[in-house]
Amino acid sequence: MKATNEPDLPESDLPESVIRRRTLKAFGWFALASVVPVGVYTWIQNSPNLAGIRKPLRKVLDVNEDIASTYFSSNHLVRTYPVEAAARVPRVNGFDGLRTPLPDDWKLQIDRQGSNGEPQEPLLLTMDDVKALPRQELVYDFKCVEGWSQIQHWSGVRFSDFMERYQLGTRSGKAPSPDTTDDLYKFVGMETPDKGYYVGIDMESAMHPQTLLAYELNGEPINNQHGAPVRLLIPHKYGVKNLKRIGRIFFSDTRPRDFWAERGYDYYLGL
Amino acid sequence: MKRRILHKHPLAIRWFHWVNFPVLGIMIWSGLLIYWAYDPYKIQLGDWTLVSFFPDGFYKALKLSRRLAEGMAWHFVFMWIFLLNGLLYVGYTFISGEWRHLVPGRNSFREAIHVTLYDLGLRKDQPPFIKYNGAQKIAYFSIMLMGVGSVLTGYAIYKPTQFYWLTALMGGYKTARLIHFALTIGYVLFFVIHIGQVIRAGWQNFQSMVTGFEVVKSNDPERPVMTDVTPEPGPTDDPAPTEPRPDSTPLQPALS
Numbered sequence: 001m002k003a004t005n006e007p008d009l010p011e012s013d014l015p016e017s018v019i020r021r022r023t024l025k026a027f028g029w030f031a032l033a034s035v036v037p038v039g040v041y042t043w044i045q046n047s048p049n050l051a052g053i054r055k056p057l058r059k060v061l062d063v064n065e066d067i068a069s070t071y072f073s074s075n076h077l078v079r080t081y082p083v084e085a086a087a088r089v090p091r092v093n094g095f096d097g098l099r100t101p102l103p104d105d106w107k108l109q110i111d112r113q114g115s116n117g118e119p120q121e122p123l124l125l126t127m128d129d130v131k132a133l134p135r136q137e138l139v140y141d142f143k144c145v146e147g148w149s150q151i152q153h154w155s156g157v158r159f160s161d162f163m164e165r166y167q168l169g170t171r172s173g174k175a176p177s178p179d180t181t182d183d184l185y186k187f188v189g190m191e192t193p194d195k196g197y198y199v200g201i202d203m204e205s206a207m208h209p210q211t212l213l214a215y216e217l218n219g220e221p222i223n224n225q226h227g228a229p230v231r232l233l234i235p236h237k238y239g240v241k242n243l244k245r246i247g248r249i250f251f252s253d254t255r256p257r258d259f260w261a262e263r264g265y266d267y268y269l270g271l
Numbered sequence: 272m273k274r275r276i277l278h279k280h281p282l283a284i285r286w287f288h289w290v291n292f293p294v295l296g297i298m299i300w301s302g303l304l305i306y307w308a309y310d311p312y313k314i315q316l317g318d319w320t321l322v323s324f325f326p327d328g329f330y331k332a333l334k335l336s337r338r339l340a341e342g343m344a345w346h347f348v349f350m351w352i353f354l355l356n357g358l359l360y361v362g363y364t365f366i367s368g369e370w371r372h373l374v375p376g377r378n379s380f381r382e383a384i385h386v387t388l389y390d391l392g393l394r395k396d397q398p399p400f401i402k403y404n405g406a407q408k409i410a411y412f413s414i415m416l417m418g419v420g421s422v423l424t425g426y427a428i429y430k431p432t433q434f435y436w437l438t439a440l441m442g443g444y445k446t447a448r449l450i451h452f453a454l455t456i457g458y459v460l461f462f463v464i465h466i467g468q469v470i471r472a473g474w475q476n477f478q479s480m481v482t483g484f485e486v487v488k489s490n491d492p493e494r495p496v497m498t499d500v501t502p503e504p505g506p507t508d509d510p511a512p513t514e515p516r517p518d519s520t521p522l523q524p525a526l527s
Binding site for chain 1 (some may be wrong): 274278306372429478481487488
């Protein structure tokens with residue numbers, strides 16, 4: 001009688017020659033199979049780069065993006081915290097696009113196209129135009145692609161409100177509406193005034209209700225290091241997508257160039 | 272001359288085992304490339320740092336520095352193979368009934384202590400077992416659970432907004448990252464012990480993970496000859512699970 005219901009291992013009696021043949025065969029297959037991982041690794045490492053990373057890896061990252069956009073929902077919000085939880089000295093990381101002084105005549109430039117695709121006069125806005133929209137506060141866990149995170153307190157306006165108010169991001173030139181999502185361009189591009197830093201954001205993520213054009217940090221105007229006068233805050237993407245000191249915004253159906261994606265990072269970086 | 276062989280590992284199990292080896296290797300390596308970018312973890316006793324993960328020399332020796340983008344790319348590609356292989360393995364053990372060899376039972380913990388004492392040379396005999404002894408069952412079952420943990424904590428830090436419920440379930444973003452890291456250290460420790468025990472257990476045991484079978488040798492004191500006669504248990508109430516049966520299955524060290 002056994003203490004468990006564990007079955008005995010099957011047994012058989014075989015001539016030694018058969019055992020030897022089976023052993024050799026198994027090890028032959030084993031040796032052959034172990035070439036596969038070596039081959040896969042060599043193939044990947046010898047592939048040409050596509051935007052800073054080996055092509056096969058880039059292809060899968062793009063598939064990962066397709067998968068992620070199937071379960072992406074604007075109803076999935078980042079967790080918010082009480083204001084007291086926010087860091088008093090928010091961390092600064094990265095100075096690309098901020099190495100030159102902010103131009104005195106800074107205005108937020110938004111490129112527009114007519115419904116026929118012809119470029120129109122860009123829209124030039126002041127901070128007062130931005131602040132005229134309903135103010136939102138967001139206290140959330142800012143996540144850096146490096147792996148750290150920090151609870152920070154930001155204020156600004158919803159990017160979706162901004163697009164609606166100024167009738168942006170659509171091919172028809174009308175305000176975006178939930179009923180005509182086909183009218184929207186697929187991407188939003190942003191760059192700093194000196195074009196030293198630039199990001200591309202998929203439209204779905206840009207329209208998320210927690211995506212802000214932020215102008216205050218801890219209730220104070222954003223300082224230069226954090227991206228004065230106005231920056232992008234997109235909490236469901238890593239920090240690298242949260243472009244500081246926006247100079248120009250544009251819309252397109254192809255991926256706008258992206259500073260870190262050119263350097264081998266995933267383009268989507270959605271959380 | 273005929274020999275008796277014991278069919279130990281089904282072909283599917285052998286595939287899952289050996290596919291997992293390079294894939295987990297890639298996941299650990301690329302995970303280290305990612306971890307380098309933010310490496311706060313250490314084991315401290317008061318103010319005294321016992322182990323720091325990791326000293327600069329470690330990154331330097333293994334060329335792990337400044338390769339975050341590369342690490343993320345490899346990690347988010349091979350995670351699919353790790354996941355798929357794990358799902359197939361768990362699914363297979365369920366359907367085939369292999370789980371009966373793997374899931375620890377009532378006596379496994381007592382048996383594991385017994386086996387450990389035997390491995391340390393503090394006991395002369397080891398308890399009888401069919402495929403895996405108690406210590407092995409606990410180890411292999413835990414490593415399966417650890418795999419599940421790595422996948423869950425991995426997704427929790429991969430998509431903390433879209434899978435916010437999973438991130439919350441894993442104790443939040445920071446905790447999930449810590450668990451994800453600790454599990455990796457666990458794999459490395461498992462690997463070291465596993466390799467040691469495989470070496471101790473010898474060639475017959477190792478080759479069975481390739482061929483699937485073990486040859487039962489006659490006149491081998493370490494491997495008593497299997498007999499067809501299973502003695503009936505005595506009239507005693509004590510089922511004596513720790514007492515070796517005369518027809519006990521091959522002896523081998525734990526965790527191999």
